[in-house]
Amino acid sequence: MIELNELTKRYEDGILALDHVSYTIQPGEIFCLLGANGAGKTTTVNILLDFIQPTSGSAFINGQDCNRFPLEAKKYVSYVSENVQLYGMFTARQNLRFFAELGGKKGLKNQELDDVMRSVGLPEKALTMRLKNYSKGMRQKLGIAIALIKDPPAILMDEPTSGLDPRSANEFLDQLRKLRERGKAILMTTHDIFRAKQIADRVGIMKQGRLVAVRKRDEFKHADLEQIYLREMEAAETAP
Amino acid sequence: MFRTLIVKEITETVLDLRFAIVTVLFLVLIPLGMYVGREDYERRLANYQREHQMYREHYGKNVGASVEAQGFRHPSPLSIFASGLDPFIPDKAVTSRSGLVRAVKEPGIDNAEALLFGKADFLFNVSFIVSLAALIFTFNRISGEKERGTLRAIISNSVRRPELLLAKIVANYATLLIPFTVALLIALLILGTSSDISVFSAEFLSGLAAVLTITFLFILVMVCLGVCLSTFTHNSIASIMAAFLVWVVFVLGVPKVSPMIAEVVYPIESRNVASLGQRIAREQIEKEFDQKKRQLYDQCRAELGLDLNRFSSSPRDETEKKANARYDQEVVAMEAECQRRVTDAVRQLEQNYRNRRSIQMSVAVNLSRLSPASCYTYLVASLSGTGTAAPDAFIRNAERYRDQVKQTIYDNFVIKRYGGTHGGTAVTGRAIEGFDESKASIPDMEYQYTTPAQALRAGWMDAFLLVVFAVLFSAVAFVRFNKYDVR
Numbered sequence: 001m002i003e004l005n006e007l008t009k010r011y012e013d014g015i016l017a018l019d020h021v022s023y024t025i026q027p028g029e030i031f032c033l034l035g036a037n038g039a040g041k042t043t044t045v046n047i048l049l050d051f052i053q054p055t056s057g058s059a060f061i062n063g064q065d066c067n068r069f070p071l072e073a074k075k076y077v078s079y080v081s082e083n084v085q086l087y088g089m090f091t092a093r094q095n096l097r098f099f100a101e102l103g104g105k106k107g108l109k110n111q112e113l114d115d116v117m118r119s120v121g122l123p124e125k126a127l128t129m130r131l132k133n134y135s136k137g138m139r140q141k142l143g144i145a146i147a148l149i150k151d152p153p154a155i156l157m158d159e160p161t162s163g164l165d166p167r168s169a170n171e172f173l174d175q176l177r178k179l180r181e182r183g184k185a186i187l188m189t190t191h192d193i194f195r196a197k198q199i200a201d202r203v204g205i206m207k208q209g210r211l212v213a214v215r216k217r218d219e220f221k222h223a224d225l226e227q228i229y230l231r232e233m234e235a236a237e238t239a240p
Numbered sequence: 241m242f243r244t245l246i247v248k249e250i251t252e253t254v255l256d257l258r259f260a261i262v263t264v265l266f267l268v269l270i271p272l273g274m275y276v277g278r279e280d281y282e283r284r285l286a287n288y289q290r291e292h293q294m295y296r297e298h299y300g301k302n303v304g305a306s307v308e309a310q311g312f313r314h315p316s317p318l319s320i321f322a323s324g325l326d327p328f329i330p331d332k333a334v335t336s337r338s339g340l341v342r343a344v345k346e347p348g349i350d351n352a353e354a355l356l357f358g359k360a361d362f363l364f365n366v367s368f369i370v371s372l373a374a375l376i377f378t379f380n381r382i383s384g385e386k387e388r389g390t391l392r393a394i395i396s397n398s399v400r401r402p403e404l405l406l407a408k409i410v411a412n413y414a415t416l417l418i419p420f421t422v423a424l425l426i427a428l429l430i431l432g433t434s435s436d437i438s439v440f441s442a443e444f445l446s447g448l449a450a451v452l453t454i455t456f457l458f459i460l461v462m463v464c465l466g467v468c469l470s471t472f473t474h475n476s477i478a479s480i481m482a483a484f485l486v487w488v489v490f491v492l493g494v495p496k497v498s499p500m501i502a503e504v505v506y507p508i509e510s511r512n513v514a515s516l517g518q519r520i521a522r523e524q525i526e527k528e529f530d531q532k533k534r535q536l537y538d539q540c541r542a543e544l545g546l547d548l549n550r551f552s553s554s555p556r557d558e559t560e561k562k563a564n565a566r567y568d569q570e571v572v573a574m575e576a577e578c579q580r581r582v583t584d585a586v587r588q589l590e591q592n593y594r595n596r597r598s599i600q601m602s603v604a605v606n607l608s609r610l611s612p613a614s615c616y617t618y619l620v621a622s623l624s625g626t627g628t629a630a631p632d633a634f635i636r637n638a639e640r641y642r643d644q645v646k647q648t649i650y651d652n653f654v655i656k657r658y659g660g661t662h663g664g665t666a667v668t669g670r671a672i673e674g675f676d677e678s679k680a681s682i683p684d685m686e687y688q689y690t691t692p693a694q695a696l697r698a699g700w701m702d703a704f705l706l707v708v709f710a711v712l713f714s715a716v717a718f719v720r721f722n723k724y725d726v727r
Contacts, residue, residue, distance in 0.1 A: 051395065078396075085393065090251070102241070102398075106244075150397075
């Protein structure tokens with residue numbers, strides 16, 4: 001479970017990146033954060049991973065305070081970035097083993113590592129290939145494999161479908177569905193309204209650090225999510 | 241976790257092109273440097289042995305009262321590691337009856353190119369090449385990971401930042417030591433093939449152990465420095481520029497500028513000027529006493545009614561013999577006084593010069609200690625017997641040799657000078673009773689280099705500073721990395 005309570009972040013230069021944001025993501029739920037650049041999506045992820053400290057408020061992963069006990073909180077979360085950047089000179093297997101061990105999964109056999117990579121759709125020849133020869137889609141899949149092998153209750157994804165071709169993006173969404181079925185609480189930030197509509201159980205719309213709206217799947221399943229998004233953004237602009 | 245980070249770091253470093261380049265560089269330069277050092281030592285040793293033998297054969301026997309004895313300095317076996325000041329340390333000490341000892345450095349022994357560009361010995365290879373390699377290994381260990389985005393991926397796990405940084409220091413240090421140790425073993429094998437160097441002698445082994453310990457410590461300092469610098473930058477280009485700049489300052493700038501600053505801040509005269517001053521002081525005192533002795537001689541002759549203008553180099557009658565005998569009796573105290581004043585004056589001038597030179601050197605040394613490369617150089621050169629203390633060590637050896645020659649030769653001859661104020665001097669010299677001139681020979685100078693233990697005791701400050709540098713760079717790196725923006 002991921003929980004944000006009145007989370008606020010003001011940077012040193014005075015910019016208010018997050019303004020009293022609160023929401024909870026339950027196990028087995030995919031929560032997509034939509035918003036323009038600078039809306040505060042990545043700042044949220046950065047606070048959850050203790051890359052930066054909040055100005056006020058708190059964030060929890062699986063009940064652990066992310067900023068007071070970050071090492072404890074990070075035991076229960078995996079992170080998939082916009083560009084999964086791993087070690088180019090290592091093979092996929094070496095990369096996966098390294099991050100698995102960082103995630104507390106030690107002594108895994110090659111077979112176990114290969115099974116996880118196969119399960120995310122990496123072709124057989126890619127398992128022992130060096131990462132420098134990987135396409136972006138393949139790297140994103142390996143990023144999912146890293147998240148899977150750690151098997152945490154929560155997963156953070158920062159623009160994971162950005163730059164993926166349609167086929168790779170669809171395969172990626174399939175993987176997300178599997179993770180949801182396994183009860184993971186998933187926070188995904190994205191610009192991609194189309195993909196968000198396909199996968200999200202709830203969407204949060206952010207503007208200038210504020211969470212201006214949260215819509216459940218039922219509310220946008222048969223509606224135009226883009227229109228909802230634009231409407232909420234306009235409303236936020238006119239709001240006092 | 242720590243083991244995982246170390247294994248990853250070592251694997252990443254070994255797979256890097258930098259590792260291959262550094263390995264080739266080490267495998268070529270370090271054994272080559274040792275080979276050149278060995279050849280150089282063997283040549284110097286052969287020169288020493290040849291000169292020493294020729295001197296003994298032609299001048300060592302049938303010594304006279306005023307012989308100028310020559311004592312030769314043999315090269316230090318440990319100078320293979322650092323030639324240091326060796327090209328400038330005198331090769332021999334020449335004694336004289338007056339009590340002065342002269343240091344002689346024969347020109348043309350070292351080839352000019354070697355002096356102009358500096359010898360690529362072990363010290364050079366470590367302080368220049370290995371230090372640069374250490375920075376090349378580590379300059380972007382943090383900033384590079386941030387640039388690639390892998391730092392974010394690592395820190396998103398339950399990884400303590402100090403643990404990650406420590407793993408980087410340990411792994412890079414260990415990885416750098418692999419090619420260095422292999423190159424070193426090859427270099428030591430090359431040394432072992434020399435018939436002139438007893439590699440397994442206790443003296444050589446203790447020196448080698450001390451040099452290697454200090455070298456490993458210095459490499460650790462440079463690795464810590466590289467990792468530290470990588471926490472100040474956020475991309476590889478900025479890191480390499482910072483690393484190169486710091487390397488230039490530490491390895492080239494500070495050591496070379498410090499003596500120049502010391503010369504400006506505390507100027508002193510040259511050794512030649514100081515020696516000339518001592519010589520003039522000695523001659524003035526001797527001249528003064530010579531006049532007094534002549535007056536005494538006149539007095540002794542006048543009291544016995546002898547004509548002062550009729551001086552003869554040998555006594556012509558009993559009255560002149562009596563005058564000479566009386567003079568011999570009374571001049572002893574005067575000569576002793578003269579000798580005492582000469583010794584005091586020369587010693588004081590020498591001490592003044594040494595004190596001023598010591599202050600200037602201390603300014604230079606302390607300034608240059610801002611650089612770990614200087615601390616390392618002082619220590620290794622000192623352990624090799626070619627450090628900043630080597631010229632003073634030579635003087636100590638030369639003075640000891642002078643005393644030895646005085647005891648075995650000069651003190652066994654009596655020289656008497658007769659002469660009044662009206663001109664003319666008669667000099668007589670003869671061996672004291674029981675001393676056989678024909679069997680006398682010039683003693684050898686038993687040159688004693690500083691032992692490794694003595695060098696370490698004298699250079700404890702440099703060793704301590706190297707430890708301080710390692711701790712300081714690591715501490716700064718830890719502080720910086722704890723606040724490092726990994727986004």
